[in-house]
Amino acid sequence: MTDIDRLADRLRSFAAERNWEQFHTPKNLAMALTGEAGELLAEFQWLTPEESSTVLHDQAAGDRVRAELGDVFLYAVRLADVLGIDLLQVAYDKLAENERRYDADAYRGTARKAPPLS
Amino acid sequence: MTDIDRLADRLRSFAAERNWEQFHTPKNLAMALTGEAGELLAEFQWLTPEESSTVLHDQAAGDRVRAELGDVFLYAVRLADVLGIDLLQVAYDKLAENERRYDADAYRGTARKAPPLS
Amino acid sequence: MTDIDRLADRLRSFAAERNWEQFHTPKNLAMALTGEAGELLAEFQWLTPEESSTVLHDQAAGDRVRAELGDVFLYAVRLADVLGIDLLQVAYDKLAENERRYDADAYRGTARKAPPLS
Amino acid sequence: MTDIDRLADRLRSFAAERNWEQFHTPKNLAMALTGEAGELLAEFQWLTPEESSTVLHDQAAGDRVRAELGDVFLYAVRLADVLGIDLLQVAYDKLAENERRYDADAYRGTARKAPPLS
Numbered sequence: 094m095t096d097i098d099r100l101a102d103r104l105r106s107f108a109a110e111r112n113w114e115q116f117h118t119p120k121n122l123a124m125a126l127t128g129e130a131g132e133l134l135a136e137f138q139w140l141t142p143e144e145s146s147t148v149l150h151d152q153a154a155g156d157r158v159r160a161e162l163g164d165v166f167l168y169a170v171r172l173a174d175v176l177g178i179d180l181l182q183v184a185y186d187k188l189a190e191n192e193r194r195y196d197a198d199a200y201r202g203t204a205r206k207a208p209p210l211s
Numbered sequence: 212m213t214d215i216d217r218l219a220d221r222l223r224s225f226a227a228e229r230n231w232e233q234f235h236t237p238k239n240l241a242m243a244l245t246g247e248a249g250e251l252l253a254e255f256q257w258l259t260p261e262e263s264s265t266v267l268h269d270q271a272a273g274d275r276v277r278a279e280l281g282d283v284f285l286y287a288v289r290l291a292d293v294l295g296i297d298l299l300q301v302a303y304d305k306l307a308e309n310e311r312r313y314d315a316d317a318y319r320g321t322a323r324k325a326p327p328l329s
Numbered sequence: 330m331t332d333i334d335r336l337a338d339r340l341r342s343f344a345a346e347r348n349w350e351q352f353h354t355p356k357n358l359a360m361a362l363t364g365e366a367g368e369l370l371a372e373f374q375w376l377t378p379e380e381s382s383t384v385l386h387d388q389a390a391g392d393r394v395r396a397e398l399g400d401v402f403l404y405a406v407r408l409a410d411v412l413g414i415d416l417l418q419v420a421y422d423k424l425a426e427n428e429r430r431y432d433a434d435a436y437r438g439t440a441r442k443a444p445p446l447s
Numbered sequence: 448m449t450d451i452d453r454l455a456d457r458l459r460s461f462a463a464e465r466n467w468e469q470f471h472t473p474k475n476l477a478m479a480l481t482g483e484a485g486e487l488l489a490e491f492q493w494l495t496p497e498e499s500s501t502v503l504h505d506q507a508a509g510d511r512v513r514a515e516l517g518d519v520f521l522y523a524v525r526l527a528d529v530l531g532i533d534l535l536q537v538a539y540d541k542l543a544e545n546e547r548r549y550d551a552d553a554y555r556g557t558a559r560k561a562p563p564l565s
Contacts, residue, residue, distance in 0.1 A: 096213050096299055103306060110315040116375050120255040120263035123248075124374040126283070127481055130241075130248040131367015134488075137238040138360035139352050142495070145238035149294060159296055163305035165244070166287055166298050169280065176267060178277055180284050181214055187281035188221060197228040234493050242492040245363055249485015252370075256478040257470050259378070332449050332535055339542060346551040356491040356499035362519070363488045366481040373474040381474035385530060395532055398523065399541035401480070402534050405520055412503060414513055416520050417450055423517035424457060433464040 097181060101174040104167065119176055126168035133161040215299055219292040222285065237294055244286035251279040333417060337410040340403065355412055362404035369397040451535055455528040458521065473530055480522035487515040 108114050136158050137145050149155035173180040226232050254276050255263050267273040291298040344350050372394050373381050385391035409416040462468050490512050491499050503509035527534040 096215065100299070100302060100306075107306065107310065111313060111318050112320040115320070118260040118263050119266060120258055120260050121374055123252045123255045123263075124370055124478060127245070127248040127252045127485070128367045128371035128374060130245040130283075131364045131370070131481070134241045134245045134360055134367070135364035137241045138357055138364060140238055142236040142238050145236050145241075146293075148237060149296075158294070159301045160305055160308075162287065162291055162294075162296060162298065163301035163303075165248075165283075166302045167305060169284055169287065170302070173280055175264075176276070176280075178267075178280060180280065181218070183277045183281035184218060184284045184288070185281075187278055187285060188218075188225065190278075192225065195229060200229050202230040202233070239492055242360060242488055245367070246485045246489035246492060249363070249482045249488070252478055252485070253482035256475055256482060332451065336535070336538060336542075343542065343546065347549060347554050348556040351556070354496040354499050355502060356494055356496050359484075359488045359491045359499075363481070363484040366477075366484040366519075370477050370481045373477045376474055378472040378474050381472050381477075382529075384473060385532075394530070395537045396541055396544075398527060398530075398532060398534065399537035399539075401484075401519075402523055402538045403541060405516065405523065406538070409516060411500075412512070412516075414503075414516060416516065417454070419513045419517035420454060420520045420524070421517075423514055423521060424454075424461065426514075428461065431465060436465050438466040438469070 095181065097170060100167075100170050104171045105174065108171075117171065117175055119172060122168055122172040122175060126165060126172060129161055129164040129168060133158065133165060136161065213299065215288055218285075219288050222289045223292065226289075235289065235293055237290060240286055240290040240293060244283060244290060247279055247282040247286060251276065251283060254279065331417065333406060336403075337406050340407045341410065344407075353407065353411055355408060358404055358408040358411060362401060362408060365397055365400040365404060369394065369401060372397065449535065451524055454521075455524050458525045459528065462525075471525065471529055473526060476522055476526040476529060480519060480526060483515055483518040483522055487512065487519060490515065 108117055136148065136154060140148065148158055170180060172178075173183075226235055254266065254272060258266065266276055288298060290296075291301075344353055372384065372390060376384065384394055406416060408414075409419075462471055490502065490508060494502065502512055524534060526532075527537075
């Protein structure tokens with residue numbers, strides 16, 4: 094049993110104990126995931142690229158970033174679990190595709206023309 | 212070493228081999244994460260809640276959902292790694308907070324009034 | 330001068346008076362726009378489709394939806410202004426494209442297969 | 448009749464002719480709006496702040512930015528229309544609130560601490 098499986102289990106219990114499975118449709122969970130990503134994004138919107146690298150130096154901002162990244166991950170795990178998707182597997186599949194698609198020599202230093210990771 | 216650590220390692224190599232660390236500021240990665248969440252969201256936008264539960268029955272839609280959820284997870288892992296955040300830890304921290312905040316008896320079946328998970 | 334031009338003017342003054350033009354790069358404004366869209370989205374995430382249609386019946390939720398939709402529009406107007414884009418024109422251009430692309434007879438009632446508007 | 452009213456009218460006809468009103472619940476339209484905002488965001492994710500200011504100099508990127516900003520605006524107008532919200536009014540209401548909240552002297556040049564516009 095992986096770390097992600099264990100977390101998925103705990104989220105399943107969390108939802109069941111509150112009778113919240115009815116709200117956890119894939120549609121709703123995708124909304125919640127994106128809403129949390131938007132909150133995370135907002136933490137960085139007025140920062141320069143350099144300031145964004147030291148965002149954790151500010152205690153309050155750091156706490157918010159950690160909480161929002163935690164939320165994003167929780168919803169990703171929950172959504173994958175509800176759909177029966179192996180989160181780790183689809184990530185490795187996508188990464189393998191990117192490794193083929195973005196040849197290291199051809200794309201060196203040119204992320205702008207070709208988005209990295211996806 | 213956890214599964215997430217291993218994936219973070221692979222992403223670190225992926226970025227290094229392409230000299231893409233320069234693009235992977237927390238600001239840019241939060242943008243990429245949210246952009247991918249938005250693509251995932253778009254897969255569900257015209258579906259009824261019921262249809263969203265069987266989205267994987269359609270091969271093409273299923274492939275897109277898997278790829279986009281993979282992307283979201285990859286960027287979450289990469290962002291956490293760049294910031295030095297333990298993704299599993301912040302998820303468990305947030306979940307523990309939610310378990311305290313949303314008492315199972317008080318909130319049973321009332322997600323609308325109190326957003327679950329976050 | 331259109332209504333949107335007038336609003337863009339007021340936002341330009343608002344930014345200038347606070348010396349905030351430095352923060353209003355297209356990159357940052359696209360982030361702010363998406364962050365506000367995410368907040369708007371969160372208002373609807375646990376609602377059924379039917380409940381979403383009567384969201385304004387709840388005074389507090391209605392106030393939030395109005396404020397967030399106002400924010401989305403403000404940032405869209407500001408981003409268009411900073412880039413020198415005519416917001417009304419690009420909307421009509423896109424709509425004309427959609428009218429051609431989604432033939433009314435062929436696509437009647439089939440939004441799922443072909444996303445409406447875009 | 449304002450420019451926005453005219454555009455809302457055209458969108459109403461567009462949806463009616465395709466029998467797409469059934470898909471245009473506020474919930475679904477908020478999803479579509481956010482999905483389009485995410486696509487717009489993705490255009491800027493690997494750009495430096497400076498590069499983002501000249502994004503229209505590249506014809507292909509410029510066309511995508513214009514189309515995506517058009518989409519965002521179309522969905523904002525459609526969502527407001529379906530909910531019976533006056534988009535221009537809620538924008539001015541929010542702007543007036545921001546003018547009060549962010550005193551020009553107190554907040555000059557400090558957007559980071561206090562997000563501008565919202």
